[in-house]
Each structure stands twice: as C-alpha cells, then as structure tokens.
Amino acid sequence: MSTNNQQAGQSVDQSTHFEVERFLVQEARALDEERFDDWLGGMLTKDIIYQLPTQEVRYRKDKKVLGNSQTTYLYNDNFGMLSMRVARLDTGIVWAEDPRVRNRRIISNIDAHWADVDGEIEVRSAFVLFRSRMQRDQATHYGIRMDRLRKEDGQWKLASRVITLDQRVVLDKNIHCFF
Amino acid sequence: MKSINKLVQQDGAIQDRSIFWDEDIYQKEMEEIFARCWLFLTHESIIPDDGDYQATTMGEDSVVVARQNDGSIKAFVNSCTHRGNAVCFSDGGNAKAFTCPYHGWVFGMDGSLVDVPLEKQAYHNEIDKDALHLKKVRVESYKGFVFGTFDEDAPSLKDYLGGMAWYMDSFMDVPGGCELIGPPMKSILDCNWKNPTENFIGDGYHVGWAHASALEISGGPLAVAKGNAVYDAETSGLQVTVPEGHGFGIIWEAAAALHPGPVQEAYQKWIDERSPVVREKMDEHREKFYRGHWDAAIFPNCSFLYGTNTFKMWQPRGPHSIEVFTWTLVEKEMPEELKQMIHTDNMLTFGTAGILESDDGENMEQCTQSNKGYSTRQGTLYIGMGQGHEYLDPELPGLVSKGWVNEAPQRGMYRRWAEFMEGKPWSELSTTAQLEQKK
Numbered sequence: 001m002s003t004n005n006q007q008a009g010q011s012v013d014q015s016t017h018f019e020v021e022r023f024l025v026q027e028a029r030a031l032d033e034e035r036f037d038d039w040l041g042g043m044l045t046k047d048i049i050y051q052l053p054t055q056e057v058r059y060r061k062d063k064k065v066l067g068n069s070q071t072t073y074l075y076n077d078n079f080g081m082l083s084m085r086v087a088r089l090d091t092g093i094v095w096a097e098d099p100r101v102r103n104r105r106i107i108s109n110i111d112a113h114w115a116d117v118d119g120e121i122e123v124r125s126a127f128v129l130f131r132s133r134m135q136r137d138q139a140t141h142y143g144i145r146m147d148r149l150r151k152e153d154g155q156w157k158l159a160s161r162v163i164t165l166d167q168r169v170v171l172d173k174n175i176h177c178f179f
Numbered sequence: 180m181k182s183i184n185k186l187v188q189q190d191g192a193i194q195d196r197s198i199f200w201d202e203d204i205y206q207k208e209m210e211e212i213f214a215r216c217w218l219f220l221t222h223e224s225i226i227p228d229d230g231d232y233q234a235t236t237m238g239e240d241s242v243v244v245a246r247q248n249d250g251s252i253k254a255f256v257n258s259c260t261h262r263g264n265a266v267c268f269s270d271g272g273n274a275k276a277f278t279c280p281y282h283g284w285v286f287g288m289d290g291s292l293v294d295v296p297l298e299k300q301a302y303h304n305e306i307d308k309d310a311l312h313l314k315k316v317r318v319e320s321y322k323g324f325v326f327g328t329f330d331e332d333a334p335s336l337k338d339y340l341g342g343m344a345w346y347m348d349s350f351m352d353v354p355g356g357c358e359l360i361g362p363p364m365k366s367i368l369d370c371n372w373k374n375p376t377e378n379f380i381g382d383g384y385h386v387g388w389a390h391a392s393a394l395e396i397s398g399g400p401l402a403v404a405k406g407n408a409v410y411d412a413e414t415s416g417l418q419v420t421v422p423e424g425h426g427f428g429i430i431w432e433a434a435a436a437l438h439p440g441p442v443q444e445a446y447q448k449w450i451d452e453r454s455p456v457v458r459e460k461m462d463e464h465r466e467k468f469y470r471g472h473w474d475a476a477i478f479p480n481c482s483f484l485y486g487t488n489t490f491k492m493w494q495p496r497g498p499h500s501i502e503v504f505t506w507t508l509v510e511k512e513m514p515e516e517l518k519q520m521i522h523t524d525n526m527l528t529f530g531t532a533g534i535l536e537s538d539d540g541e542n543m544e545q546c547t548q549s550n551k552g553y554s555t556r557q558g559t560l561y562i563g564m565g566q567g568h569e570y571l572d573p574e575l576p577g578l579v580s581k582g583w584v585n586e587a588p589q590r591g592m593y594r595r596w597a598e599f600m601e602g603k604p605w606s607e608l609s610t611t612a613q614l615e616q617k618k
Contacts, residue, residue, distance in 0.1 A: 052532070056362045062272040066233075067225045068358055072507075074532045076523050084396050084439070084527070088534050091392040096541040168270070169502055170366040173540035175532045 008116040020112045020123055020149060023156040028105040031178050036086040039178070040079075045150055045159045050077040052163040052179065074175060075163070085176070096174070102132040103177050115148060120159065123147040127179060131172065139172040141165060145179060180204055187597040191590030192563040198596075199371040200550040205498035211599045212479050213238030217319070217326040217339045219481040219492055220244045220254060224323060224358035224511070225271075230288055233271040235504075236494050237327055242316055243267050243277070244325060245288045254316035254327045255290030266313070270362055286313055322351035323358070332605055341423035342576030342611035343477065349468035350485055353457060355512035359490055360522050363504040366531040370543040372480050372495040373596070375503075377562075378539060379474050379482035379491070381418055381588030383428045384564065389542060393534045401436045401472075412582030416471065419588065420569070421577035422609035424478030424595025426588025433472035434486035437528060437535075442520045449517055453510075464574060476588075478595055483508060488521050489529035499547055505530060562586040562593075571618055576611050 012020065023043075030039045052075040077085075088094060109126040124146055131139040148160040163179045180186075180203050186195045198204050221233040221244050232245035234257060241257040243266075257267050259279040266277040266286055276293065277286045285294035290313035295306060316327040319336035321344065326336050337344055351357055368375070378385065387394070387407040394405040403409040416433075420426035430436070435446035450470055458466040472486035483490040488509060494502040507522040529536045550556045564586040569578040580587040598608050 054362055054364055057268070057270045058272050059269050059274075062269070062274065064228075064231070064273040066231055066271060066273070066361075067227045068360060070360070072360060072362060072364065072522070073526055074364060074530055076526055081527055085534060087396045088392045091395050093395070094392045094538070095389065096537055168365060170364070170531050172366065172531075173368050173544060174366070174537035176534065176537035 006114045006118070008114055010114050012112045012114060012121060016121070017110070017112055019156060020121060021110055023149065024107050024110060024123070024125060024147075027158070028107050032103055032105055034089075034100070036089060040083060040086050042155070043158055044079065044082070045152060045157045046079050048077075048079050048082070048158060049160040050075055050082060051161070052076075052165060052175075055165060055168045057168050074165070074170070082178075096176075099134065101177070104130040104132075105179075106130075109144075117150075119151060121149045121156075123149060129177065129179060131177060141167070141170075141172065141175065141179070143179075180207065183597050183601045186600070187593045188559075189563070190566070191593035191597075192561060192566055192586075194560050194562075194593055196550045196556045196558055196560060199373065199547050200498055200556055202498055205371075205495070207600060209238050209495075211602055212596070213240075213495070215328065215330040215333060215599065216479055217328045217333065217336050218479075219477065220318070220325045220327045222323055222357075222359040222506075223252070223320060223325060225361055226252070228273065230273045230275055231271075232267070232274060232288065234267050234269060235492075236502075237316065237329065238495055240329075241265060242327065243290075244316075244318065244327065245274075247289055252318050252320065252325055253289050254318045255286075255312075256314035256316065258313070259284055259286075260292065260311040260313060290315060322348070323356050324351070334605055338610070339423060340425065340477070342419075342421035342614075343423065343425035343427075345576050346419065346427065346465075346468055347475075348461060349457065349465040350510070352461065353453060353469070353510055353512070354460070355510065357508055358511045359506040359508060360518065361506050363492075363506045364526075364531045365505075366503050367496075368501050368503060368540055368543050369499055370501060370547040371498055372493045372501050373592075374543045374546050375491075375493045375501070375539070376476045376478075376480055376482060377589045377592055378543065379484070380426045380476035380592050381420070381428050381474065381586060383416075383418070383430075383474065383583040383585065385539075385542070386584075389538045390535050393528070393538065396534075397437065397439060401430070401433060410582075410584060412584070416583035418565075418580040418583060418585045419575065419577045420591030421611050422591070422595070422614055423611060424592050424598075425476060426577075426591050427473045427475030428583040428585065428588065429468060429471040429473050430583050431467065431471050434470055436472055437487045438521070438524050442524050445517055445520060449510075449513060474583075476592070478592060484529065487525065487528055489525045491529075503531075562589045566590065571614070573618060577614065 054072040106128040107125050112123045115122045126144050129141040143165045146162045149156045150159040218237045226246045229248045234243050243257050244254040257265050264281040266279045283296045287293045292308040292311045318327050321336050387404040391405045394402050416430040418428040435443045454466050457469045476482040480493045490506045490508040492504040507525040509518045569580045569587050572579045
C-alpha cells in the first residue's frame, strides 16, 4: 500500500531499513554456510532475474556499440537456472568443491529506497567476497549489487539482482559462487 | 633444456613434465610457436565499421586489430616506437587514431606514425616518421575469423589450417557464416597454456567423469555419459588430428545436446532446417559434422565447442598462468532469439561462472602446479589411448580414430609442438597435403 512516505526514490524508514539489512545479512550467511536450499526456497522470488554483466574497459568518450556486441553476462539466470546450479552442487560429485571452498561475504554501504512498484524496495549494497580453497588458494571479489526486494507471505525476498564486478579480468579460476 | 626428442616421445604419447613448467621452454615456445603461428585475433563481425578495433594479445605481445577505411583489417603491436609505452588501453571501440599518453605521438588506425609534437621546433623536421611505424602484424581471415602472425614466411592462413579448414567449413561456411558474440569474458587460470588446449582438442575421456555433476542435472542426451555408464566407440563419434596440429572429437547427432530443454528444441529445429542446405552446399560428410557436437582446438591456443558454442583463447601469461577469453559462437542467420538463448546457455555451461567450466579449472591448474616439485618434474606423462588405431579414411582429411573418447588429437598436437620447437622451417613441417598423398 502506497503512502506518502513510500514514494518511489525515497529512502525507506528506519525500521524497514533494519529489515532490509537483516535480510541481506541472513542471505549472505545462508550462502556462506552453503544452505542453498534455504536461499533458493526461502529468499528468492520465483520470477527472479539474477545478472552479472561482463565488465568492459572502454575510453570515456567512446560509446560506440561494436558490431553485434551487446551486454554479455557471466550470470544471466532465472529461477530455473539458479535451481540447476544448486542441484549440481547438491549432487555430491562436484570435485572442484570437495574439499569445500570457504566463501566469506561482507555486505556494506546498504542504501534502500522505495521502488516504483508499491511495496518493493531497491537496495544498493557493496560486497566483498573472499574465497579460500585448499591450502592457500585465495581470491577476492568486490563490487556492488543493485537488488529489488519484494514482500511475499510476510517475508522479504529477492526479486532481482544486478551485480557489478569491478575487475575486468576475473582474477579467479571460476566464479561459480553466488554474490 | 633437454633435446626436443626427449621432451616429446613415442609419437606424442609421452611428454616430459618440464614442458609444463620450465621458463626456458616457455620462452622457446614464445619464439618458435607464438611468434610464428597464425593466432586468432577477432571476428570480422565484431569490427564492421571504419575505425572499429579490438585489443588482444599474440602470446604475450599486446596487439590492436583495426578495420581500415578501405574495409581491410590490419593489426599492429600496441607499443609506441618512441619509448615503448602502450598506445591503446581499452578492450576495443572506435577511434580515428591512437595517441600515446607519454609524449603525444599519434598513430593512425593502420599503425603509421602521423604526428609528433614539436616536430619542427625540436626534431627540426628531420624525424623519419615512416620508419617509426608500429610493428606490423600480418593479418588474414578465414570465413570471417581473423588471425595474425608475426612470421612473414608463414604459409597462408588456409594452408596453416590444413585439413581442419575442410571440417570447420561444416559450420563456418554455412550461408551467412558465423559470428562471435562479445565482448569476451576474461578470467585467469594458474595453468600452462597447453593443458586447456589438449583438453579441448581431444579429451573426451574427462567428460563422463569430471563433468558428472553437470551431466546429471542437465538431463539431456549426453547425461548417459555420466560416470562413463554408456559409451560405444564404434558408433558414438570420431576423433580427427591433422598434421598441422589442429584436431577435434565429435559426438554424432549431439550439437544441441548440452542445452537444456527449450533451447535444445529450438536449436535442434534450426539444425534440422539447415542440414539440407549444408549437404547441398558441401556434402553428406559435412552435414553429419554440422549435426554433431565438437570439442576442438586450432593449434596452438584457440579452442571451441561447436554445438555448445563456446569459443575460447588461452592467452599465455608465463609458464604457469593463462588468461581465458570466452565468446559465444553463433550462425549469423540464426534468429536473434535463438542466438540469445545459445549465448545464455554458453554462459551457464562454459562461461566464467559456468557449471562445466568450473569443473575444469581446478584440474587444469593442478595438472600444471604438480610439476613444481623438482622430483615430480623429472617424470613423464602419458596419453597413449588408442595409439596405433588411427587410420587414413579415403574421404576424410587427416588421421581419423573411432569414438570420441581417445587421445589421438592430443598426440597430434604434441607432435606439432615438437616440430615447431625443433625450429624447422615451414617447408619441413608436416602438412595434410603430404598425408593425402599416402592414400
């Protein structure tokens, strides 16, 4: 229900901000702890769009789109594709994840505004994801996420996420980890 | 460095582990292989207009490839002839010239030096600008795929591809040809560049095991390969190696097989509609190759999976590191919607976050890194599967083996590696043409 203090673009109130922050922290924890079914089943809407566009290094003034080039994505997933990824991780035969990869997510700079759809929230947050594998294998990823949250059955859920990864060359052997 | 005939033995089946680790061998590869071979640069469809360019590397040499105002494509080394600074810092774009940020020398899109600041006052108009052209790269295209070489003595790109060109025509020479969707993803692997090339050129063996988890959840026709449960060498496919060092394995009737449900249906429909066109334009063999799924490599460091349609360059960054560039391969005349579906699937399977790509990375790295151990490195590695069972087929170029699980293309790749590393002139390197004469 739209009220004056829920106008699109306005910062959310303090108690809503607290809910948003709790959601993002709990989501990060679920992913850190590999509780993927909790994430998929309890924290995402069924119409989720989950995207990570390819970073490109271009001169500031050169805006030309080259040939057939377009925004390419490292992730351009819907709920079904995210489910496939989780189902694969659940097979128990993903050799690259056994021994497990230790992922640690730090979420910060949370900035939440009411979206242009009643009751939905746009959240911008910065992230750092530390990945530790095997004995001393380390990778660090950082960037921002533009999220849209929607309340379903009294729970905030993630309805879309667009991830900006700052690195052009991804300094990791894969990023099969959720951001 | 040991002699080449010690580094690669038994017709390519045995490699000394040092070739995956030693710095002096790597530097020799840069000289004998990467400074001589035709290396993939870009696709014509990515730089269609005057002034469009892409930056890439040939070995570790930074180069720019640019469309000229006469429609031709030229490439040059991205290093100012004054003090060596780079003149281009972007992935690509459109430009009229490159200006070195150090002293302001200006180079045209053909690499020629067109302007130097203070030419009259400080150089007294005596600077020979023609002689200060950026180092040129020889460029040729095959069916829209643009390659470059530093070797003026190299044969034509078509001859370099040898028998592989005949096979690749199956999809490259369809009406309208192919295109690549970019900009490419880029990531790193701490492995030697040969590990992923040999994986793509012929390692069907790892598919059922390394990718078991992805095969299990993809549920497509290839799911039967999980854990090597089902495999028939007689009927499943072929492997091919050509003397030029390129090669591939093919699974019959499986081009669309790794795509999930709806995409597989749409892609299969496209293949079924196009097959008669391929047969008519080429022949029944190429129609069959058009309908199969390929794992393939163009020597030394370009790889692709036709069908899944991932297209990759393994850019060497020292003996134990590479950068991976990944594009999506599609046919130009495909409906836009189908191109997008294939592209999205390529990201899901063999992109940087891909469910199959991430299976391979750890294997590639450890295959290289284990050779760090001095005593480990004194040993050799073995790819003798199916050796002696290759045959000459009256109608197919190169050496053919039955089944897509084999190691013949890897052996062919290492035979070629050895020929180059021995420093042989082009006239003494093996060719498909010579092999054809044995038939």
